[in-house]
Amino acid sequence: MLIIPEDRDASQGLLGMLPNELVLMIREAYPASDLVFHARFDQLSEHVPRLYDADTDFWRRLCYSNGIGCLKNEESRMMNWKALALECELHTRICYQPGCGEAKLSENTTWTSNRLRQKEPIVTVRASGQSVKDTRPYSSHDDLNQHIIALRSFACFPPVDNMQVNLFTTTTPSLCVNNVSGATVHDIQDGINIVEQYEYTLSTLDLY
Numbered sequence: 001m002l003i004i005p006e007d008r009d010a011s012q013g014l015l016g017m018l019p020n021e022l023v024l025m026i027r028e029a030y031p032a033s034d035l036v037f038h039a040r041f042d043q044l045s046e047h048v049p050r051l052y053d054a055d056t057d058f059w060r061r062l063c064y065s066n067g068i069g070c071l072k073n074e075e076s077r078m079m080n081w082k083a084l085a086l087e088c089e090l091h092t093r094i095c096y097q098p099g100c101g102e103a104k105l106s107e108n109t110t111w112t113s114n115r116l117r118q119k120e121p122i123v124t125v126r127a128s129g130q131s132v133k134d135t136r137p138y139s140s141h142d143d144l145n146q147h148i149i150a151l152r153s154f155a156c157f158p159p160v161d162n163m164q165v166n167l168f169t170t171t172t173p174s175l176c177v178n179n180v181s182g183a184t185v186h187d188i189q190d191g192i193n194i195v196e197q198y199e200y201t202l203s204t205l206d207l208y
């Protein structure tokens, strides 16, 4: 017979009436890296978030293990990692792009630097002495900004804080990207946009 603790509220549904030990057992039945599960589980009942609060680094680790990081101008310690995880989960409900949504989270958790899934690599990324391919899945900066999972995914795995990027056919890297928390797709895209604007400015000046 299930004894419902006195501090439980029946209006919170079955989960809200279970003792913490049982709620924890349910939570721990799922992998610690399952962002979609933990973000949804956290919102099932008012007392569930308190179970996560005991581990103050849980949400940051969850985001990192799903390949989701800070942008280059953000500080990890200032981030609201839980809000970011919940926002990513929300995005999985509306985005089914192969380079974003739940598919991208799943890829990020299993991806390795020699496991290339994109068909049309556009930039060559050199990290840790090895060449790996990355892509520009979105045609413009504005498009990428609509896709938080693609935007914040690490550009390569394992994440690196410095990337030399070849945008052209020369062997000299034409773009250097730094992010102490791990370079993201956004950082690469941002750098590419800056280079493109620079190239555009030069060619415009050449006309005069």
Ligand SMILES: [Zn+2]
Pocket: 091, 095, 096, 097, 100, 101, 146, 147, 148, 149, 150
């Ligand atoms: Zn998306």
